[in-house]
Amino acid sequence: MPERSGVAEPVRVVVVDDQELFRRGLTMLLGVENDIEVVGEAGDGVSAVELVVETTPDIVLLDVRMPKRSGLEACMQIKAQAPSTRIIMLTVSDEEGDLYEAVKNGASGYLLKDSSIDEVAQAVRVVAEGQSLISPSMAAKLIDEFKEISRxxxxxxxxxxxxxxxxxxxxxxxxxxxxxxxxxxxxxxxxxxxxxxxxxxxxxxxxxxxxxxxxxxxxxxxxxx
Structure with missing residues (x-):
């Protein structure tokens, strides 16, 4: 949890998804959490990078498949322009290639959209503390990818x-x-x-x-x- 002047502050989050209904719903549900504050929303990769540079949130929840600029490209640009911001990919994609590219581009978390709101909120907290978090169903795929690299x-x-x-x-x-x-x-x-x-x-x-x-x-x- 970020601390300022010794007092714990809410984790500041930006939500990025091109599906407005999903984005607004996630924003509302996260807004109920006392220790999380959504400070902005974006619907495409270009707007996402601009918003993050403007607001410097602690966490970005970022979809992989988006118009104008993909989430994977946006992830890399956000890490270049706002390195202190941590990124959690929240997506329907369970492709090993997307997971691999996301981690390579600097993402600290990778969750599937069928995760519960409690799981998403907990991921925000864990990643804000500097840890990494990946859906259990994806962790095995990432390890397999590591093994391929090592061969x-x-x-x-x-x-x-x-x-x-x-x-x-x-x-x-x-x-x-x-x-x-x-x-x-x-x-x-x-x-x-x-x-x-x-x-x-x-x-x-x-x-x-x-x-x-x-x-x-x-x-x-x-x-x-």
Whole structure:
């Protein structure tokens, strides 16, 4: 939860979807949550980027398929122009390629539109805290995509060196575990996990946990089973 002057403020959200009925409905439902504030809506990828630059929200809920500019393209531009804003793709697309491109372009979450409003609201909270979140049905597909990457003949590059503990954290993140679950697996505190994740992102100069996993697999820093 974002904090200003020591007081927790609502998570500021922008909702982007070309289907007006879905967009308005989601905005109304999220507006009922005490700790979430919708600060704007957009119906296409071009307007989305402009709105995010203007309002600098904490979270953008972004559809994949949109007119003028796709959500995947908008995702990349938003991360370039407003790097502190975190992006959750909310879409009907369960294609592995869309998931892969979304994570590669900087998305921190990927939910399907059949998710409940409670699941969407919780995703907003979790991603606002710096974690990644992917629908359980999509997590296995992402891991399969990672495995395909790791099977390529690409030689390791001159990647920054991660510690053994950081690699352990990355391996667990790759299986979809959140910070609390990683901490339980490694018998360390949740704050220690957060510090490891922050160090990993700093070393690799990346924006999200899932980006870090993709980078590590591509550079042969870790092997998935």
């Amino acid at each position: 390529t003949d690409r030689e390791p590059g001159n990647a920054p060196r991660l510690t053994d503990r950081e690699l352990e954290v990355l391996r667990l993140v790759a299986t979809g575990l959140n910070n609390r679950e990683v901490a339980k697996q490694l018998f360390i505190s949740e704050n220690t996990v957060k510090n490891h994740v922050r160090n990993i992102l700093d070393k690799l100069q990346l924006h999200s946990r899932m980006e870090a996993v993709m980078y590590a697999v591509r550079e042969k820093l870790l092997d998935l089973p």
